[in-house]
Amino acid sequence: MFGLTLPELEIELSDLPKFRAKQIAAWIYQRGATSFSEMTDLSKNLRADLEKKFLIQTPQLLTKQISDDKLTTKFLLKFSDGAAVETVLMRQDYGNSVCISSQVGCMMGCKFCASTLKGLERNLTAGEMLGEIIFVNNFLAQENQKVDTLVVMGTGEPLTNFDNLIKMLRLLHENYSLGLSYRKVTISTCGIVPAIYKLIEENIPVTLSISLHAPTDNLRSAIMPINSAFGIQKVLQAGNDYATKTGRRVTYEYILLGGVNDTEEHARQLSKILSGQLANVNLIPVNPVDERNFRRPTNKSVKKFFHFLNTHGIAATIRREMGAGIDAACGQLRSKFIENA
Numbered sequence: 626m627f628g629l630t631l632p633e634l635e636i637e638l639s640d641l642p643k644f645r646a647k648q649i650a651a652w653i654y655q656r657g658a659t660s661f662s663e664m665t666d667l668s669k670n671l672r673a674d675l676e677k678k679f680l681i682q683t684p685q686l687l688t689k690q691i692s693d694d695k696l697t698t699k700f701l702l703k704f705s706d707g708a709a710v711e712t713v714l715m716r717q718d719y720g721n722s723v724c725i726s727s728q729v730g731c732m733m734g735c736k737f738c739a740s741t742l743k744g745l746e747r748n749l750t751a752g753e754m755l756g757e758i759i760f761v762n763n764f765l766a767q768e769n770q771k772v773d774t775l776v777v778m779g780t781g782e783p784l785t786n787f788d789n790l791i792k793m794l795r796l797l798h799e800n801y802s803l804g805l806s807y808r809k810v811t812i813s814t815c816g817i818v819p820a821i822y823k824l825i826e827e828n829i830p831v832t833l834s835i836s837l838h839a840p841t842d843n844l845r846s847a848i849m850p851i852n853s854a855f856g857i858q859k860v861l862q863a864g865n866d867y868a869t870k871t872g873r874r875v876t877y878e879y880i881l882l883g884g885v886n887d888t889e890e891h892a893r894q895l896s897k898i899l900s901g902q903l904a905n906v907n908l909i910p911v912n913p914v915d916e917r918n919f920r921r922p923t924n925k926s927v928k929k930f931f932h933f934l935n936t937h938g939i940a941a942t943i944r945r946e947m948g949a950g951i952d953a954a955c956g957q958l959r960s961k962f963i964e965n966a
C-alpha cells in the first residue's frame with residue numbers, strides 16, 4: 626500500500642469512510658509509520674483488520690556508513706524481494722539533500738561508474754523510490770529535521786524508468802506526503818533524448834542535470850556507450866529546449882578523468898559547444914572505482930579547467946566532495962556488500 630496515491634488508497638479502502646485513507650496516508654508518508662499497529666488513532670480492531678488485509682512495504686536498512694565529517698550518511702536499503710540500493714543523505718549548507726537510486730543496477734555501461742558493473746537487475750517502483758526518501762525523512766525526524774531537497778542521482782538511469790519516476794515525483798509533491806516543491810528536485814540523466822522531451826510535456830519544473838563528461842562524440846562514446854544512440858548535438862539541443870520551455874537552467878555534469886578529458890583543449894572544446902546555452906557546468910573530480918582504470922585529475926588541472934570555463938563565459942562550479950572515506954562513488958557500497966555476502 627506504500628506508494629499509492631490518495632485516490633488509489635481510497636479505492637483500496639473503499640469499505641471504510643473516506644477520511645480513513647487520508648489518515649493512513651499521513652501515517653505512512655508523514656508520520657513514519659511502517660505498520661498499522663503504530664496508527665494509534667485507529668481502533669484496535671480496525672488496525673488488526675488492516676494488518677491482515679494489507680502490507681505496508683517500506684525498505685529495510687541493511688547497513689549504513691557515516692563520513693568522517695558526519696555530513697554524509699550512506700544507507701544500503703533492501704526491498705521485499707531482497708534487492709538492495711544505495712540512498713545517501715547529504716547535510717548541505719542549504720538543507721538536507723537526499724540522493725536516491727532509481728534502478729537496481731544500471732544498463733548504461735558508463736566506463737567510470739560502479740553502478741553498472743553488473744548490469745541492470747530491475748526498475749524500482751514509485752513506492753520503492755518514495756520509500757528511500759521517506760526512510761531518510763524518518764531518520765531525520767529523530768533529530769527534528771526533514772528532507773529538504775531531492776536528487777535522483779544514485780544508481781540507475783531515471784529517464785529509462787520514466788513512468789515510475791513521474792508517479793513518485795507527483796506523489797512526493799502532494800500535501801499528504803512531503804509536499805516537496807518540484808523546484809527542490811534534480812533529475813540526473815546520461816541524456817536519453819526522447820525522455821527529456823517527454824519530461825518537458827509533464828510540466829513539472831524539476832531541475833535537469835545532464836551527464837555530459839566529454840566535449841566530443843569520439844571521447845564521449847568511448848566512456849559513455851549511450852552516446853552512440855544520442856550524440857552530443859542532440860543532447861545539447863534537448864537540454865536547450867528543456868531550459869527554454871521550462872525556464873530552468875540545465876546543469877551539465879562533467880567528470881574530470883585524469884589524463885582523459887581534463888586538459889585545457891578539452892575545456893576549450895567544452896566552452897565552445899556550450900556557448901549560448903542557458904546552462905552551467907558542474908565539474909566532478911572522478912571518484913576512482915577499483916574495477917575501473919581511471920585516476921583522479923590533479924588539483925592543478927581541476928583548477929585550470931574551472932578557471933578556463935569561467936573566463937570563457939561558462940558558469941562552472943566544482944562539486945564539493947562529500948562522503949570521503951565511505952565508498953562514495955555510486956554503487957560502491959552495494960557492490961562491496963554483495964561481494965562479501
Ligand code: SAH
Pocket residue numbers: 733737738739777778779780781782783813814815816834835836878880909910911912913914954955
Ligand atoms: N544515470 C544518471 C544518474 C546516475 S549517475 C546519469 O548518468 O546522470 C549520477 C552522476 O554520478 C552522474 O553524473 C555520473 O556520471 C556520476 N558518477 C558515476 N560514477 C562516478 C564516479 N566514479 N566518480 C564521480 N562521479 C560519478
